[in-house]
Amino acid sequence: MAEVLVLVDHAEGAVKKPTTELLTIARRLGEPSAVFLGKGIDNAVATLGRFGAAKVYVVDAPEVDEFLVAAKAEALAAVVAQASPSAVLVTSSAEGKEIAARLAVKTGSGIITDAVDVAADGTATQSVFAGSWSVQAKVTTGTPIITVKPNAAAPEPAEATPAVENVAVGFSDAAKAARITEVAPRAKSGRPELTEAAIVVSGGRGVGGPEGFATVEALADALGAAVGASRAATDAGWYPHAFQVGQTGKTVSPQLYIANGISGAIQHRAGMQTSKTIVAVNKDSEAPIFELADFGVVGDLFKVVPQLTDEIARRKG
Amino acid sequence: MKIVVLVKHVPDAAGDRGFAADRTTDRAAVDGRLSELDEYAVEQSLQVIEKAGDGEIVYLTMGPEAAGEALRKALSMGGDAAYHVVDDALHGSDALATSLVLAKALDKIAADGAYDLVVTGMASTDGTMSVVPAMLSERLGLPGLTFAAQLSVEGGAVTIRRDGDDASTTVTAPLPALVSVTDQTGEARYPSFKGIMAAKKKPVTTWTLADLGIDPASVGLSAAWSVVEDASKRPPRQAGTVVTDEGDGGVKLAEFLAAGKFI
Ligand SMILES: Cc1cc2nc3c(=O)[nH]c(=O)nc-3n(C[C@H](O)[C@H](O)[C@H](O)COP(=O)(O)OP(=O)(O)OC[C@H]3O[C@@H](n4cnc5c(N)ncnc54)[C@H](O)[C@@H]3O)c2cc1C
Numbered sequence: 001m002a003e004v005l006v007l008v009d010h011a012e013g014a015v016k017k018p019t020t021e022l023l024t025i026a027r028r029l030g031e032p033s034a035v036f037l038g039k040g041i042d043n044a045v046a047t048l049g050r051f052g053a054a055k056v057y058v059v060d061a062p063e064v065d066e067f068l069v070a071a072k073a074e075a076l077a078a079v080v081a082q083a084s085p086s087a088v089l090v091t092s093s094a095e096g097k098e099i100a101a102r103l104a105v106k107t108g109s110g111i112i113t114d115a116v117d118v119a120a121d122g123t124a125t126q127s128v129f130a131g132s133w134s135v136q137a138k139v140t141t142g143t144p145i146i147t148v149k150p151n152a153a154a155p156e157p158a159e160a161t162p163a164v165e166n167v168a169v170g171f172s173d174a175a176k177a178a179r180i181t182e183v184a185p186r187a188k189s190g191r192p193e194l195t196e197a198a199i200v201v202s203g204g205r206g207v208g209g210p211e212g213f214a215t216v217e218a219l220a221d222a223l224g225a226a227v228g229a230s231r232a233a234t235d236a237g238w239y240p241h242a243f244q245v246g247q248t249g250k251t252v253s254p255q256l257y258i259a260n261g262i263s264g265a266i267q268h269r270a271g272m273q274t275s276k277t278i279v280a281v282n283k284d285s286e287a288p289i290f291e292l293a294d295f296g297v298v299g300d301l302f303k304v305v306p307q308l309t310d311e312i313a314r315r316k317g
Numbered sequence: 318m319k320i321v322v323l324v325k326h327v328p329d330a331a332g333d334r335g336f337a338a339d340r341t342t343d344r345a346a347v348d349g350r351l352s353e354l355d356e357y358a359v360e361q362s363l364q365v366i367e368k369a370g371d372g373e374i375v376y377l378t379m380g381p382e383a384a385g386e387a388l389r390k391a392l393s394m395g396g397d398a399a400y401h402v403v404d405d406a407l408h409g410s411d412a413l414a415t416s417l418v419l420a421k422a423l424d425k426i427a428a429d430g431a432y433d434l435v436v437t438g439m440a441s442t443d444g445t446m447s448v449v450p451a452m453l454s455e456r457l458g459l460p461g462l463t464f465a466a467q468l469s470v471e472g473g474a475v476t477i478r479r480d481g482d483d484a485s486t487t488v489t490a491p492l493p494a495l496v497s498v499t500d501q502t503g504e505a506r507y508p509s510f511k512g513i514m515a516a517k518k519k520p521v522t523t524w525t526l527a528d529l530g531i532d533p534a535s536v537g538l539s540a541a542w543s544v545v546e547d548a549s550k551r552p553p554r555q556a557g558t559v560v561t562d563e564g565d566g567g568v569k570l571a572e573f574l575a576a577g578k579f580i
Pocket residue numbers: 203204205206207229230231232233244245246247248249250260261262263264265266267268271281282283284287299300301302353354500
């Protein structure tokens with residue numbers, strides 16, 4: 001069966017959930033092999049096997065952590081040259097898309113970014129123009145390279161015992177040009193990952209300041225949700241940019257999205273429009289967010305949200 | 318110091334964007350504008366030159382006739398000259414072809430005087446692929462410092478801060494290099510009246526594919542390495558129930574969430 005490469009997204013070997021989704025999708029297209037770059041393969045191999053990786057290619061070279069992206073693309077290209085896969089799947093993150101773009105140039109292959117689904121014949125579904133259009137696209141030249149958004153599939157286990165193969169890569173000077181000189185890890189919130197969460201509770205300018213986010217966080221915690229923010233809130237420094245939802249932030253597609261004090265600008269909608277259920281709390285009944293909300297409350301979020309949080313606690317008993 | 322800023326003319330996101338009959342982006346239905354995310358690239362480039370005390374900024378775009386408006390807008394913010402690659406054969410080009418053409422144009426610009434920096438936006442607001450900068454870095458063999466939230470040029474090197482999900486990283490590379498900037502870099506300036514008047518006199522050179530020595534058969538819709546097989550407009554989301562808080566808004570919301578089995 002044709003081999004399909006999945007680039008593993010991981011932190012020190014802790015495999016991220018979107019990778020297990022890619023392995024699930026890869027099984028529709030052929031036999032999945034994982035490509036693991038950097039340190040920590042021992043932590044990763046069991047998870048990769050559980051989701052059906054028949055093989056794991058490992059490039060454990062310091063260059064992939066010392067240099068920005070280009071080195072990772074070169075390592076992946078080396079595996080592609082060795083395996084001649086029928087497709088390559090990469091997580092649709094900023095880094096993933098850049099690796100895919102570079103790989104497309106290196107291998108002379110077509111590329112599709114931000115797929116929300118991939119069919120067995122390689123046809124990818126994309127959501128474009130701020131989620132207002134749905135597109136079906138297919139790569140026609142070279143090895144199809146597809147970047148896939150988180151939540152494109154429910155991860156399904158399919159036990160395999162992967163053969164681990166080390167691949168030696170000689171990195172070019174071009175891949176060693178952009179050097180990482182400092183890494184400042186971000187503090188963990190303990191909440192679910194924004195792009196993976198089943199429920200996202202967001203705050204915007206209406207939250208009024210950094211303190212206001214405590215109200216948003218309390219509701220998020222009552223629901224086991226991730227916290228998101230509009231650009232107005234992140235620009236003002238009320239909440240870190242990593243939590244921004246929208247065109248220049250994260251795209252989320254949870255079961256439930258609760259927008260608090262967010263007007264619903266097109267750039268914000270671009271990041272949340274495909275959520276299954278949308279709820280809005282806003283004191284302005286004319287706010288465009290109500291046009292897409294399944295349930296809206298016109299009111300002051302500082303009255304409505306704490307009452308909701310209390311009511312959830314009461315119902316949970 | 319010479320900086321080339323890549324700018325793209327895109328359909329305004331505020332309009333009702335869609336596809337033409339050949340499933341390429343419909344550029345006629347909605348007014349075009351300089352991609353907002355490229356304004357940050359213009360701003361950062363102007364700041365680098367202002368800090369350096371002297372230097373030159375040129376803009377480069379590939380796109381139909383109307384894309385010249387994006388160059389004028391950029392020139393009205395500042396900078397010196399612009400280049401416009403325009404050719405009917407380019408219609409429907411994918412990112413790979415776009416990066417091929419832009420790479421050739423950058424080589425031609427360099428033949429007139431080497432550049433130190435290529436600055437791009439983080440993504441175009443129509444395609445939102447964020448792949449052209451990486452492809453250019455790959456094609457030109459330039460260090461690629463992408464998604465800069467902050468950028469500085471000093472002593473023949475460029476340094477950026479890149480804010481990832483797990484960490485914030487500092488990345489540095491010798492010039493010449495390519496940098497893509499995010500909307501975290503700081504608001505772009507508005508063109509002044511003086512700037513708008515001055516822009517009208519700044520030189521804009523147009524190039525065809527022949528000028529760049531590119532075979533028209535290698536670009537455009539028919540040469541694209543991926544095809545759009547179908548494009549359909551999503552039915553707009555239907556507005557649901559909206560209630561006005563009369564002291565029980567939170568409770569009503571809880572009822573809605575309970576009905577949906579969220580609590
Ligand atoms: C190139 C570009 C990219 C962008 N990318 C993004 C992006 O990724 N994400 C993003 O979010 N935006 C993005 N934006 C910005 C976007 O256009 C809007 O400016 C932004 O989304 C507005 O944020 P907001 O809804 O929080 O603020 P506002 O539009 O100011 O809305 C605040 C809302 O809060 C309500 N409110 C105030 N007080 C209360 C209260 N006490 N209780 C209840 N409601 C209250 C108000 O009625 C109002 O509707 C981008 C813009 C550009 C140009």
